[in-house]
Amino acid sequence: MSEMFATESLATESAAGMAPQGMLFVASNVDAADEADFNQWYDREHVEERARIEGFISAARYEAVQGGPKYLGLYRTESLGAFTSAAYKAAFRRQTPWSVANLDRMRQPMRRVSEVTATVGQGSGSWLAVLPLAQPEDPLALVDLAGEVGGQLSAQPGFVQSYLLMPDAELSQPLPKESLTDRQLLPILVIESSAEAASEQALQEAAKRLGASTQQAARYALKWKLFSGEVA
Template identity: 90%
Template sequence: MSERIATEATENFATESTARMSPHGMLFVASNVDAADEADFNQWYDREHVEERARIEGFISAARYEAVQGGPKYLGLYRTGSLSAFTSAAYKAAFRRQTPWSVANLDRMRQPMRRVSEVAASVGQGSGSWLAVLPLAQPEDPLALVDQIAEVGGELSAQAGFVQSYLLMPDAELSQPLPRESLADRQLLPILVIESSAETASALALREAAKRLDALPQQAARYILKWKLFAKELV
């Protein structure tokens, strides 16, 4: 094999390896809803929105959660193969063809929060029925924070009921605000997410993580899983 061909083969292998190792992306959408609109909002999410998002090319799963501590009350997490899913033609087309039901309920969101993030420092696997969400301070060294979160996740993984933990690092360009999202004090902070199999495990993991990371527990929230849909389940 010539030197040029060998070099090209090495470069192609490196490119393919990087693509395979590219981190997952995640869309994090949280909001409150007026009591009078909750019934229709929940039906829209359950009957239309979750499946609609899960069908977008590049999306892996779509899940709904409801707060049991802190807030906002409703949370949607949408995992993708990579951040490129949020710049794809399929994702843009989904916004161009929104149904009247979607338009109405997106406008019903109160104190909404939309973040498109890279998923980093993942520890564990699977989906837990209990979710802890802990906003963190803006780091001076993002790479050091990723290492720290991986270390914390390793410590938490020894606890009973631990399922998975990961860090969401918001992308400023992709995290466009929702229509009613306030821009006055909007901060794109890193978010630690901890998934557990039991409520007591979730509460304990959140306390331990907040203490270990010198974060403020009062800014955290805990959620219970309502339901989750994987793209591979769709027919």
């Protein structure tokens, strides 16, 4: 495997004394009548607001092309510590009326705060495949396997990056309207690609290797992404 596609896992990060990056995963549907204002709020306030929080690296928006929920936000952080920081807590104390209104408009929401593990590749792909996995008996073994799968996928044209999200139970507090019935904090494999066909091929191969069902997967297209360093 080339240096470009070096793999990081929980085990190697721990051995090196490195804290893994974190990611906030927020997905939801929105009633059609509210979508215009919801998208305007996300694009003109919420993404930038989150990107400004100390410890956040980037904030990205996606829209489903197959599966769902329809809207997905991914917020990458330097570590899970960003979600317990004073800056993060302050962001919730300073909610604008626009934010309060649109957070209330989320339907079937899903919130997960996860460690980003088994990272292979670099950069951002315009196509995203989101594959939920079964709860593992051995989390470290799953991380290693996800890294191996990512390494194999990296040889395919159109592959950009893959990573495994391992939810943190304490930090993954549900959104107000999130259903608690049979709520499971499952690992999620995310694959970023530069083309739709490449994304689908990678998803099919990853699901086969990991014993997962593509019927549970969602496919998303990137709407836009903002890095904290770009915020004026």
